[in-house]
Amino acid sequence: MADQRRSGGVQSIARAFTLLELVAANGGVMGLSQLSQESGFPLPTIHRLVRTLVDLGYLRQEPSRRYALGPRLLLLADSSETMLNHVAIPHLRRVVDSAGETTNLAMLDGDQVAYVAQAPGSHSMRMFTEVGRRVSPHCTAVGKALLGESSETEIRELLARGGMERHTPHTLTDPDEFIAQVAQCRERGYALDEGEQEVGVRCVAVVVPSTSTRLAVSMSGPVPRMSDELVESAVPVLTKAAAALAADLG
Structure with a gap:
């Protein structure tokens, strides 16, 4: 002080x-x-x-x-999300230019994940997420990345409050398995969603470092295009974009 x-x-x-x-x-x-x-x-x-x-x-x-x-924070939230979208879009577009697939910015909002910005991919196919969509963390790569800074106790409490609804045959419904994947994300620096939110869709995400609001950048696409090779090449691009976004957000 x-x-x-x-x-x-x-x-x-x-x-x-x-x-x-x-x-x-x-x-x-x-x-x-x-x-x-x-x-x-x-x-x-x-x-x-x-x-x-x-x-x-x-x-x-x-x-x-x-x-x-309190409810008055919603006035600030609306403005901050608009600002966040404006700042993030150039960084997301650079990922699309490099990898071709749709790239998103998501934030942890209470017990849910909210998508706040998106750069559409270069391929002609519908989007798997859209700005404003809110989902549970347990079935998304961004959720795993965003909870990387949480303790095991905090994660278990969050999962208990929101439940672990099964969306696809691949959705994680065991808290121990989810916590193990969060730990794996911390160790290797990125998280994966293997068709856990939508069948046939694969997603890779990295956390945006050193920001007061928990943010993550992700890239998603159909499984045939989201090969292991594409994911491997996308991770450093996503990581660079996340670091640049963090620097812009100060």
Whole structure:
């Protein structure tokens, strides 16, 4: 905080955004004690900031006495998704220029994955995802990539809340198997969806590093075109695009 004061930052504003980001990162709902513990701010400060954020509509109090993200954040969310789409599209198009297949940007939004930007592939075939679509993380490559920074306990809790609906014969419905694939993604730097969301569609995804919002870039296409060789060549292109996007987002 001393650095923020020296650079002209307003401490209370910085702390308010810290609290909002913590609530968002913890599934959208947190108690005051947990907020104090994770932020390092004293409880009186937490009380004051939370009361202000509730008054402004950016937080709301649940019957459980915990605090959830408020409806006024939707105004910011709409604008931020438009900005994110604008910033991401050039990077996604460069992946399409290199690999030819449809490329997407997705974000972790609560317990779901939301697709926020897309560059269509160069082939004449329908899109397998579209901007605005929301899906469960357990059946997508982007979901596996996005949950790479989550603990095993957090992943199990998320899966328990949302369930693991079977969409195809290949959908993962065992939490242990899903967690093993998330760990594999961490180790090798990319995740795969082998027809787990849609039959005949293969997808590869990498996480966008060092961003406050969890983002992932993916490339998807029909299995005959998404060969092992194409996936292998696409991973470094996706990784480069993700790093460039992270740099643009600052």
